[in-house]
Amino acid sequence: MSAPHPLPERVKARFAAVDTWVFDLDNTLYPAGSPVWPMIDERITRWLADLMGIDGLTARGLQKYYYGRYGTTLKGLMEDHAITPDAFLSFVHDIDRTSLAPNPALVEAIRALPGRKLILTNGSREHALRTTERLGFAADSFEAVFDIVSADLVPKPEAATYDRFFERHGVDPRRSAMVEDLVKNLRVPHERGMATLLVVPPAATVDNREPWERLGAEDATVDAATDDLAAFLVGLELGLARGR
Template sequence: MNKIVNPPTEADTLSKRGFAHVDTWIFDLDNTLYPHEAKLWPQVDERITLFLADFFGLDGLSSRALQKYYYGRYGTTLKGLMEEQGIDPQAFLDFAHQIDYSGLHPNPPLGEAIGRLPGRKLILTNGSRGHAEAVARKLGIRDHFEDVFDIADSGFVPKPEPPAYERFLDKHRVDPAAAAMFEDLAKNLIVPHALGMTTVLVLPKTADPFREAHEQAPIKAPYVEYMTTDLADFLARSLPG
């Protein structure tokens, strides 16, 4: 297995702010609450390609190229399809998330660590509520979360666009200055940090062959206060007091 090059060290990652002020813990879903070895996202990615192939009557390579175009221009393939084709977003989400969850297993250390966090816990995802619920149940952590805020709740505006976070904060009445955000994509931490959240970048322990290298590399930036390759251990060590 390929190891991540130059993983962050304790000295590199720990800021001085700490988490004693945090009363709301916000987690991204895919590749944040579970490792890429579960192979869920590659299935979703493939389903999106298949959706495009069927919708436009394209071959696989052309569908993949179009998918990359939509992702690059709009942030998600779904938003591109809504903007340019006016598709029914629910039909797309239902199709994209018809995947096999058998590679995902309960994670008792993660559940224990999340359960011990003081205050509220919420999931904020660009995916669907059904997908988030399925993942959380398989991991054995669903009961620890107050709610899921999905792409439909954001009006189908994806992270990292500011309105996605603003709608989340308004709906759940979250004070960003007393919140922590956990994400696997550094770009999705820019707005949370600007709003006053404590930010944590969750990196894979081993290189994910299904993602771009720059999307899973350690990064030093003002909007990334902490980095970790072990979410459960990080949470256990970061408890206030």
């Protein structure tokens, strides 16, 4: 982790009262340049090709259509083909995570945050547990994983998913923060009163997301953006502020 740059006082103030920290998983707790998401993405394409008996290029186009229209490929498949989710989720998340380097700086930065820590992901709970374990998080680092199944298979950024999450875990959005790599997934949290943090890749590094997913750091729904999540969290100096 690089030495944290001093954060503007307005940013510190925005996060000062947060007592619940909600983290996205993919391209947020690990970098967008990691091979993890491309491996999942490729397996989604393979699933579509096998399911429909089409070539890879056609499957890829259909996958991106579903993602753009429904928020996840799974949602599109359920709407148009009535598939059951279990086999799909198991297949697409059956990847090799050994290339994912442990991140002790991030583990410690999140551990040191005052309050609750939870994961809210459009992926599966098993994927979240395996991935965070590989990053170096202990089994009790996060209070809960609210995954796509917990969301009744309705993905972010649907408002119903956030509201279901708040109710399930007793989260007051006005005292909470949402940490995400996609601006579209911060808009409802912002409307509900959450502090919002956008995680972006460092300049001149690989970004495996879609081009449209890389935009929006200046969006009005984003309270702060960072290319170093661990350094940002340390820079909030929340332990010092609350220990005074």
